[in-house]
Amino acid sequence: AQKITQTQPGMFVQEKEAVTLDCTYDTSDQSYGLFWYKQPSSGEMIFLIYQGSYDEQNATEGRYSLNFQKARKSANLVISASQLGDSAMYFCAMRDTGSARQLTFGSGTQLTVLP
Amino acid sequence: DSGVTQTPKHLITATGQRVTLRCSPRSGDLSVYWYQQSLDQGLQFLIQYYNGEERAKGNILERFSAQQFPDLHSELNLSSLELGDSALYFCASSVGGGPVQETQYFGPGTRLLVL
Numbered sequence: 001a002q003k004i005t006q007t008q009p010g011m012f013v014q015e016k017e018a019v020t021l022d023c024t025y026d027t028s029d030q031s032y033g034l035f036w037y038k039q040p041s042s043g044e045m046i047f048l049i050y051q052g053s054y055d056e057q058n059a060t061e062g063r064y065s066l067n068f069q070k071a072r073k074s075a076n077l078v079i080s081a082s083q084l085g086d087s088a089m090y091f092c093a094m095r096d097t098g099s100a101r102q103l104t105f106g107s108g109t110q111l112t113v114l115p
Numbered sequence: 116d117s118g119v120t121q122t123p124k125h126l127i128t129a130t131g132q133r134v135t136l137r138c139s140p141r142s143g144d145l146s147v148y149w150y151q152q153s154l155d156q157g158l159q160f161l162i163q164y165y166n167g168e169e170r171a172k173g174n175i176l177e178r179f180s181a182q183q184f185p186d187l188h189s190e191l192n193l194s195s196l197e198l199g200d201s202a203l204y205f206c207a208s209s210v211g212g213g214p215v216q217e218t219q220y221f222g223p224g225t226r227l228l229v230l
Binding site for chain 1: 117148150157158160163171173203205207215216217218219220221222223224226
């Protein structure tokens, strides 16, 4: 069964600095997708970035980039130039052909940006 | 704003009662997914519908049921409610329902409190 592990329950970063949120995954499939979502205190789930297992380049979306290391089965989210509004819970999720349809989520990392 | 709408935003009810949560997917999306987020279980997939038909089932209790209507909106029915059903219920939608790279966009959630 697929599994997502986020080992950092909480992280602190100074405003304007970069931060890396860790995510490792486990799947026996060759084809899979990795997603990061942000959940602010208001509760909604906001899609941030996607990386496909066959993508050769690391995904980037504005200040978000994904450090994808396939052999190590890791898909770390890098947020550059942190802003106070980045304070939120961040979830890594995966979808593979075995799971058929659903996203499997990690336990999340609570990021706090300090002024 | 993801384009996915959910009503109501908050719901307070008593044990043993039945409630209905409603979701409208993004325009053009055929798939609807329901997820439950609780403190002890994290984010869990409940069920998926694609163009009116059930496509996949996750950890959905027998007391819970869902359907997707011809206009593609979906309802999640929760009956014989227990204290442990208190959670944030998300609806997500995607264009299709198959490819691993397809992004799911989440609604704002319905926060259910069972007293």
